[in-house]
Every structure is written in C-alpha cells, then in structure tokens.
Amino acid sequence: MPVIVVEVMPKPELLDPQGKAVAGALHRLGKSGIAGVRIGKRFEVTVDEVTDAVLAEVTQLADDMFSNSVIEDVVSIVVEPSPTRA
Amino acid sequence: MTSIGVITFPGSLDDRDAQRAVRLAGATPVALWHGEHDLRGVDAIVLPGGFSYGDYLRCGAIASLSPIMAEVIDAAAKGMPVLGICNGFQMLTEAHLLEGGLIRNDHGSFICRDQRLRVENTSTAWTNGFVAGSEITIPLKNGEGSFIASAETIARLEGEGRVAFRYVDVNPNGSLNDIAGISNARGNVVGLMPHPEHATEEGFGPDTALAMRNGTDGLTVFTSAIAAFVSA
Numbered sequence: 001m002p003v004i005v006v007e008v009m010p011k012p013e014l015l016d017p018q019g020k021a022v023a024g025a026l027h028r029l030g031k032s033g034i035a036g037v038r039i040g041k042r043f044e045v046t047v048d049e050v051t052d053a054v055l056a057e058v059t060q061l062a063d064d065m066f067s068n069s070v071i072e073d074v075v076s077i078v079v080e081p082s083p084t085r086a
Numbered sequence: 087m088t089s090i091g092v093i094t095f096p097g098s099l100d101d102r103d104a105q106r107a108v109r110l111a112g113a114t115p116v117a118l119w120h121g122e123h124d125l126r127g128v129d130a131i132v133l134p135g136g137f138s139y140g141d142y143l144r145c146g147a148i149a150s151l152s153p154i155m156a157e158v159i160d161a162a163a164k165g166m167p168v169l170g171i172c173n174g175f176q177m178l179t180e181a182h183l184l185e186g187g188l189i190r191n192d193h194g195s196f197i198c199r200d201q202r203l204r205v206e207n208t209s210t211a212w213t214n215g216f217v218a219g220s221e222i223t224i225p226l227k228n229g230e231g232s233f234i235a236s237a238e239t240i241a242r243l244e245g246e247g248r249v250a251f252r253y254v255d256v257n258p259n260g261s262l263n264d265i266a267g268i269s270n271a272r273g274n275v276v277g278l279m280p281h282p283e284h285a286t287e288e289g290f291g292p293d294t295a296l297a298m299r300n301g302t303d304g305l306t307v308f309t310s311a312i313a314a315f316v317s318a
Binding site: 068071 | 143144147151179180185186187189190191192193194232234235236260
C-alpha cells in the first residue's frame, strides 16, 4: 500500500535542545566538520490509495495534528511508491 | 457544595494529588475519565500533571484530542474555570484554549525543584485569592516546560495582563519572559507548569523558613476557584 511521508521540524528560530545535545556529543567525538544538528519527526502514513482527497486529508492532519504550528513546521509531504515485496 | 472535576488520562500522575488539593481547599473532588463525554455536573475542571500517552507525538497532544476534551472546550467557552497543571497546561495549549506552546527545557534536563513564582494577575478564576504581586513557592517538575510563543503573542499576553505566574530568582527552563503560567482573555482558563496541588498541606509541601515541607502556597489556587461559587 502507498505511504505518504510527512516530515515535521522544530521551527528554525527555536532552540532544539535534542539537536544541541547530539551536536555537543559529536563535538566531543572530534567531528569538527559538523556545525549543527536539528532533530525532527517523520510520519509514514499508510493509505489504501492516494487520491486528491486523501492527500488533502493527510495535509490537513499534518497541519492540525502531526505538527503544532506554534513550535513546528511541516517541511515536506511526499508520496512514496508502494514497495514491491515478494 | 462546589465540585471540581479532575480528569484522569492514560499516564496522568497527579490526578489524585489534585483531588486531594480540591478536598483540602474545601470543595468536593470528582474523578472524571478521559474516554467519556461526561463532566458529571462539576463546577470547575482540573487537567492534572503527568505524562499522558507517554508524551508521544507532543506533550499533551493526544490527550487534547480525548473524547472528554470536547466537553471541556465547550465548558471553557461558557466560562467554566479550567486549570491545567504541567501536562494539563500542555494539553490546554494543544487544545488551543491557551496560546503558545511548551518545548523541551533549554538545558535539556528534567528539573525538579521548589520554585519561587510571582502572581502577576489576580483577576483570573484561579488566582483571585492572591494579593497582587505576592510571591509563592510551589514544586516544579518537568522536562518540557519552556514556554514559547511568537513575539506578537508574547506582546499580547503581556499587554493584556494575561501572564498569571512568572518565575522569580531562576528561570528554570528557558521560558520566554520568565512566564510560568498564563490565562485566556476571559480569565477562566489558566495553565501553569509548576504544581500548586503539591503545596496544599503542611508537612507535605515545600520547605519554608518556619519548618520543613510546611509550604501551602498552592492552596489559594484552588480556594480562588471555589470562592466564585460560594459568593455567587
């Protein structure tokens, strides 16, 4: 079945303490080429079929439920083709 | 007698503490369940602290979509006093009953301390028993208590006097403008990160200059809500 992938990130102007903690660990490991890390969320929404109505519904859910517009942005909504499995 | 409902969600921790605080303040606590559409005729509502749904998705996000929240949102619109403590505050922002949002503490750590606050607005349903500008000490315990909002929202909250509680001495989590709690425009809905319900009985509260664990500064939050019904 097709999957709609929604990606949500903390707003760029807000501090992301998770990303900051990971970046701090990387610096301690000597990864000096890494300037920063930010951590967001990826939602894989499995649907029966992709129609305009389904896409519109998932887009609405992305705005209303998967993200909180006060603190996060929906950065992408992409339809992934069904994986072919034996 | 005034009755105050305390809603239990999957993962609520402080629901029974909130019920106890209601009882100590002189009202009847009523246990409410997230999965029902029934407020059981209560006069006011407390959304307690905890980790509803394990903080999955975002703190308070899934709880804010619970069946009973439809009734809470309706009741709040009609003026019923609603208090959100900690996770309950997070639910109120997720339910759009209060503005702004709560994100992970700026230092990245869970924090648990007796926190000094200033009561900034004494005209809300939950703060009217305080003397304006009085300072209180109640426990604070959270990992995601950093209050944030857009610059316009912060300016509006400040301009309309809707900052109910402000952190004093230490900003424990990076909250903008040291904001610990806010109210809606009408003043019936209040949310705060620190826990007034844990400072309502001598022997079980924060330390005071007088004695260990003697602090009861949180009790006035609950008696404030009750006073409106007693005098009405």
